[in-house]
Amino acid sequence: MTSTVFSHHALLSDGWASSVRITISHGSISGIEKGAVSSEGDVVVDFLTPAPGNLHSHAFQRAFSGLTERRGNPVDTFWTWREIMYRCALTIQPDELEVVAAQLYMEMLEAGFTRVGEFHYLHHDTDGRPYGNLAEMAERLIGASVQAGISMTMLPCFYAHGNFGGADPVAGQARFVNSLDSYASLIELTKNAISTVDGGEVGYAPHSLRAVSSEELAAVVGMGSGPIHMHVSEQMKEVSDCISWSGQRPIEWLMANADVDDRWCLIHATHQTEEELAMVLKSGAVVGLCPLTEGNLGDGVFAGQTHIGKGGAFGIGSDSNIRISLAQELSQLEYSQRLQLQNRNVLAGGEGSTGENLFCRAVAGSGQALNGSPALAIGNEASMISFNGKAAPWVNRGTLLDSWIFGMDQGPDRVWARGKVVVAEGRHTDRDRISASFQKVMKTIVARF
Numbered sequence: 033m034t035s036t037v038f039s040h041h042a043l044l045s046d047g048w049a050s051s052v053r054i055t056i057s058h059g060s061i062s063g064i065e066k067g068a069v070s071s072e073g074d075v076v077v078d079f080l081t082p083a084p085g086n087l088h089s090h091a092f093q094r095a096f097s098g099l100t101e102r103r104g105n106p107v108d109t110f111w112t113w114r115e116i117m118y119r120c121a122l123t124i125q126p127d128e129l130e131v132v133a134a135q136l137y138m139e140m141l142e143a144g145f146t147r148v149g150e151f152h153y154l155h156h157d158t159d160g161r162p163y164g165n166l167a168e169m170a171e172r173l174i175g176a177s178v179q180a181g182i183s184m185t186m187l188p189c190f191y192a193h194g195n196f197g198g199a200d201p202v203a204g205q206a207r208f209v210n211s212l213d214s215y216a217s218l219i220e221l222t223k224n225a226i227s228t229v230d231g232g233e234v235g236y237a238p239h240s241l242r243a244v245s246s247e248e249l250a251a252v253v254g255m256g257s258g259p260i261h262m263h264v265s266e267q268m269k270e271v272s273d274c275i276s277w278s279g280q281r282p283i284e285w286l287m288a289n290a291d292v293d294d295r296w297c298l299i300h301a302t303h304q305t306e307e308e309l310a311m312v313l314k315s316g317a318v319v320g321l322c323p324l325t326e327g328n329l330g331d332g333v334f335a336g337q338t339h340i341g342k343g344g345a346f347g348i349g350s351d352s353n354i355r356i357s358l359a360q361e362l363s364q365l366e367y368s369q370r371l372q373l374q375n376r377n378v379l380a381g382g383e384g385s386t387g388e389n390l391f392c393r394a395v396a397g398s399g400q401a402l403n404g405s406p407a408l409a410i411g412n413e414a415s416m417i418s419f420n421g422k423a424a425p426w427v428n429r430g431t432l433l434d435s436w437i438f439g440m441d442q443g444p445d446r447v448w449a450r451g452k453v454v455v456a457e458g459r460h461t462d463r464d465r466i467s468a469s470f471q472k473v474m475k476t477i478v479a480r481f
């Protein structure tokens with residue numbers, strides 16, 4: 033099946049171009065004509081850009097977004113938040129997960145993400161026993177992605193321990209835990225399940241240095257090709273626990289004990305020395321930044337000026353899914369740097385637009401980390417966003433992304449995921465049905481809190 037889109041301005045892989053006609057065949061871009069004229073049957077838009085992937089999500093956490101913002105301890109921290117997160121994780125049922133995830137993925141599409149990296153660790157039944165189908169929960173998430181129409185890179189998580197040095201998992205982690213054998217089976221089942229879904233990819237996700245031993249990490253990384261995602265150096269307690277265990281900081285240990293390369297996506301990587309930053313840059317790994325979650329959880333500020341300023345790869349993840357906003361993730365990333373450095377346009381990458389630099393770099397980083405191909409180029413997936421210029425006629429292509437990211441609520445007008453229109457006039461095409469199910473299920477989930 034072939035369709036065509038004519039855009040007055042399009043952000044191609046080599047920059048903005050005028051009067052661009054894009055041909056889409058079977059979900060991919062099969063033709064790009066610059067300086068074209070529109071033809072009958074074209075969808076005509078004002079501005080067209082690629083759509084980045086969201087490289088880090090825990091879908092079930094969308095169910096308690098906004099419900100942990102009251103102080104429950106003398107000092108609330110990431111670790112007290114984690115207790116509440118475990119309460120939700122311990123009770124959510126497979127059909128509830130699918131409904132919550134469908135709502136979440138719909139919101140991601142409306143925000144401009146067309147692929148999700150689902151870092152999935154909620155594997156087993158509430159008592160920790162595997163479901164009859166080991167991949168039951170993974171299949172529910174894949175089902176949700178199909179309902180919403182988002183492309184998925186499924187990252188089944190390997191989780192075996194409660195802390196550094198192979199400590200036993202705690203009761204709240206019972207649903208997460210696999211042996212290496214059961215994890216290998218889970219990967220195979222997940223690959224089978226996703227093989228029938230357009231654009232589906234599978235990667236490997238050793239949860240963190242807290243949750244895997246060094247032998248297990250090597251085994252998981254050696255299981256096959258595909259992206260490797262891992263939480264690392266998110267919290268200072270994690271850094272000090274790692275030093276107590278090994279004498280090294282988390283990234284320092286990882287770089288010394290694993291062949292970290294461009295297959296890897298280091299989620300957060302918040303707390304780093306200059307030496308660690310240099311090693312990450314040299315490795316070619318993508319840093320998975322989750323600015324809204326990192327702010328919400330009080331993680332710390334990533335050294336964006338150093339890593340991004342030196343050309344390091346990065347992408348954006350919504351992680352805890354506290355709020356789904358690609359624009360706000362990018363502005364928060366820049367603002368965290370401004371607040372710390374008392375400076376402006378820190379991540380502009382030269383004299384150009386800060387928003388455009390952040391956006392284009394996030395597109396490239398998410399493609400690398402999720403095995404996607406989001407840039408507008410022939411052969412790539414036709415995953416694109418359009419913006420309606422009539423909403424703000426003073427905005428031109430040079431100011432479009434800055435206006436969206438820093439200035440206005442006006443978001444994507446239309447979103448294509450693998451060639452299919454999933455958002456029109458800013459609204460998901462199946463929003464009514466998906467959100468009605470979500471509202472019903474949330475009543476049950478919240479009643480259990």
Ligand SMILES: [Zn+2]
Nearest residue numbers: 088090263351
């Ligand atoms: Zn995470």
